[in-house]
Amino acid sequence: xxxxxxxxxxxxxxxxxxxxxxxxxxxxxxxxxxxxxxxxxxxxxxxxxxxxxxxxxxxxxxxxxxxxxxxxxxxxxxxxxxxxxxxxxxxxxxxxxxxxxxxxxxxxxxxxxxxxxxxxxxxxxxxxxxxxxxxxxxxxxxxxxxxxxxxxxxxxxxxxxxxxxxxxxxxxxxxxxxxxxxxxxxxxxxxxxxxxxxxxxxxxxxxxxxxxxxxxxxxxxxxxxxxxxxxxxxxxxxxxxxxxxxxxxxxxxxxxxxxxxxxxxxxxxxxxxxxxxxxxxxxxxxxxxxxxxxxxxxxxxxxxxxxxxxxxxxxxxxxxxxxxxxxxxxxxxxxxxxxxxxxxxxxxxxxxxxxxxxxxxxxxxxxxxxxxxxxxxxxxxxxxxxxxxxxxxxxxxxxxxxxxxxxxxxxxxxxxxxxxxxx
Amino acid sequence: xxxxxxxxxxxxxxxxxxxxxxxxxxxxxxxxxxxxxxxxxxxxxxxxxxxxxxxxxxxxxxxxxxxxxxxxxxxxxxxxxxxxxxxxxxxxxxxxxxxxxxxxxxxxxxxxxxxxxxxxxxxxxxxxxxxxxxxxxxxxxxxxxxxxxxxxxxxxxxxxxxxx
Numbered sequence: 001x002x003x004x005x006x007x008x009x010x011x012x013x014x015x016x017x018x019x020x021x022x023x024x025x026x027x028x029x030x031x032x033x034x035x036x037x038x039x040x041x042x043x044x045x046x047x048x049x050x051x052x053x054x055x056x057x058x059x060x061x062x063x064x065x066x067x068x069x070x071x072x073x074x075x076x077x078x079x080x081x082x083x084x085x086x087x088x089x090x091x092x093x094x095x096x097x098x099x100x101x102x103x104x105x106x107x108x109x110x111x112x113x114x115x116x117x118x119x120x121x122x123x124x125x126x127x128x129x130x131x132x133x134x135x136x137x138x139x140x141x142x143x144x145x146x147x148x149x150x151x152x153x154x155x156x157x158x159x160x161x162x163x164x165x166x167x168x169x170x171x172x173x174x175x176x177x178x179x180x181x182x183x184x185x186x187x188x189x190x191x192x193x194x195x196x197x198x199x200x201x202x203x204x205x206x207x208x209x210x211x212x213x214x215x216x217x218x219x220x221x222x223x224x225x226x227x228x229x230x231x232x233x234x235x236x237x238x239x240x241x242x243x244x245x246x247x248x249x250x251x252x253x254x255x256x257x258x259x260x261x262x263x264x265x266x267x268x269x270x271x272x273x274x275x276x277x278x279x280x281x282x283x284x285x286x287x288x289x290x291x292x293x294x295x296x297x298x299x300x301x302x303x304x305x306x307x308x309x310x311x312x313x314x315x316x317x318x319x320x321x322x323x324x325x326x327x328x329x330x331x332x333x334x335x336x337x338x339x340x341x342x343x344x345x346x347x348x349x350x351x352x353x354x355x356x357x358x359x360x361x362x363x364x365x366x367x368x369x370x371x372x373x374x375x376x377x378x379x380x381x382x383x384x385x386x387x388x389x390x391x392x393x394x395x396x397x398x399x400x401x402x403x404x405x406x407x408x409x410x411x412x413x414x415x416x417x418x419x420x421x422x423x
Numbered sequence: 424x425x426x427x428x429x430x431x432x433x434x435x436x437x438x439x440x441x442x443x444x445x446x447x448x449x450x451x452x453x454x455x456x457x458x459x460x461x462x463x464x465x466x467x468x469x470x471x472x473x474x475x476x477x478x479x480x481x482x483x484x485x486x487x488x489x490x491x492x493x494x495x496x497x498x499x500x501x502x503x504x505x506x507x508x509x510x511x512x513x514x515x516x517x518x519x520x521x522x523x524x525x526x527x528x529x530x531x532x533x534x535x536x537x538x539x540x541x542x543x544x545x546x547x548x549x550x551x552x553x554x555x556x557x558x559x560x561x562x563x564x565x566x567x568x569x570x571x572x573x574x575x576x577x578x579x580x581x582x583x584x585x586x587x
Contacts, residue, residue: 095470187479187481188470188471188475188480188481189467189470189471189475189481189482190468190470191468191481191577192469192470192575192576193578193581194576194577194578194579194580194581195581196544196581215504217500218496218500218503221496221497221500222493225493267489328579330576330578334481342479345478347478347479348478348479351477351481351485352485352490354481355481355482355483355484355485355490356490359483360483360577360581361466361483361484363494366505366581366582366584367503367504367505369581369582370504370505370582373543377543
């Protein structure tokens with residue numbers, strides 16, 4: 001029997017905050033999370049730029065549920081459980097494409113991309129009541145909502161609005177999306193990989209800054225060389241970690257490396273310097289000097305509880321991770337870019353920046369994966385060595401980016417969700 | 424030394440087998456020397472056409488010569504933790520064909536299966552290599568290697584920290 005109070009050990013007077021390693025390995029807690037977190041929270045599904053034309057669709061698994069997302073003939077976004085109302089096969093078995101209707105492979109029931117059943121097989125062999133029933137339509141997801149192009153789903157009918165759920169994270173999403181003049185889109189080419197570790201390790205890691213100079217020493221070296229030694233990590237950078245409410249957190253700090261908007265590095269050359277200065281000038285015109293400085297010269301790691309990161313650093317990655325087992329997750333990472341960068345050297349620089357750090361072939365992310373997998377392996381010592389420590393900066397509530405305030409905020413929300421489930 | 428314009432499958436295989444052996448033995452500097460200083464090493468994302476433009480499409484790896492040098496530097500250091508201790512690899516090269524010949528240049532295609540193991544995992548990567556070779560006074564050199572993974576995803580492989 002799991003006691004939620006045995007999972008966190010918090011002693012504010014002593015300044016200690018510990019998390020039971022059991023939380024990362026216990027199959028009963030994994031199942032509890034399926035109900036208390038993944039069936040209750042707003043979960044990132046897709047970006048509007050993935051479905052720009054009417055009648056396009058994509059399929060995706062979110063918290064284990066197979067979903068079909070369409071933009072119907074009238075241009076409305078719709079999300080369905082990808083399960084045939086008849087005998088339960090997947091209605092659409094393709095990753096993405098364009099279709100006005102879908103026909104189930106098994107017995108041929110056909111559905112419009114707005115979910116209405118178009119035909120069932122041999123309708124004369126069913127009652128009139130049956131044939132006229134709404135139950136033959138595709139089942140929509142309980143809740144679907146979008147914020148600034150990011151589409152979320154919630155499996156809980158009675159959940160609060162997406163806007164309320166996002167709380168202080170809305171402002172951070174705005175700081176990212178507003179960098180673009182014509183809007184943001186996901187660049188073609190998706191990185192789909194996995195990590196052999198519990199999903200919560202990546203939630204923690206996505207907003208962890210302390211490990212930068214240590215785990216990513218080879219990346220720091222690369223930047224030093226690319227910038228002819230003008231960009232190094234050896235000075236204290238301004239910044240802060242902020243609890244945004246509902247388990248969301250952001251860690252902002254002065255960027256030390258080149259940023260597409262708008263921080264030039266020597267290897268980009270003089271032409272790029274002019275282009276980037278232009279972009280920055282336009283940013284100042286649109287948003288004022290202070291906001292432009294905030295947007296362009298600060299990196300931000302934004303975690304939307306439970307499993308979405310929008311990390312705006314040397315490029316912008318949108319990353320989600322789906323738990324597949326207590327010790328495994330499927331990760332998907334995209335690059336977000338302004339529409340106005342299409343077909344320009346700016347996009348090439350952005351993608352080059354992205355690949356220097358992020359993704360399975362980058363100079364940093366694979367070492368993150370290695371660290372998380374190392375934790376997961378070592379967590380098998382949980383009986384004899386039960387506690388992870390997240391006390392850094394706890395005794396005085398220090399919001400320094402190198403502290404563990406972000407991870408503590410995540411765990412407090414996690415604990416609250418699990419405890420409610422046990423209530 | 425047989426000039427590039429006279430290469431048959433035998434010379435192509437010899438070259439590719441030698442490349443694979445250097446990589447299996449982690450002889451990264453010698454492997455780099457098979458490439459021109461200005462070159463490309465590309466691993467497209469599996470969700471797009473493998474001949475998409477790396478300038479405007481997100482790849483898994485899109486190294487120019489400079490980044491390839493940096494990649495090797497990183498792998499030689501002790502701080503590339505995903506390869507410390509180093510994984511053991513085995514590269515199988517097969518189905519070698521000569522796809523195109525131009526003035527002082529040759530296009531090769533082969534299938535590859537690359538096994539990577541650590542104490543903790545066993546992973547397999549497979550697909551096609553497309554090599555573009557150029558004739559130089561020191562022999563054939565690679566100007567572009569495009570490794571097209573034909574799995575659907577990097578699940579469960581996860582990492583791409585070896586040279587394919």
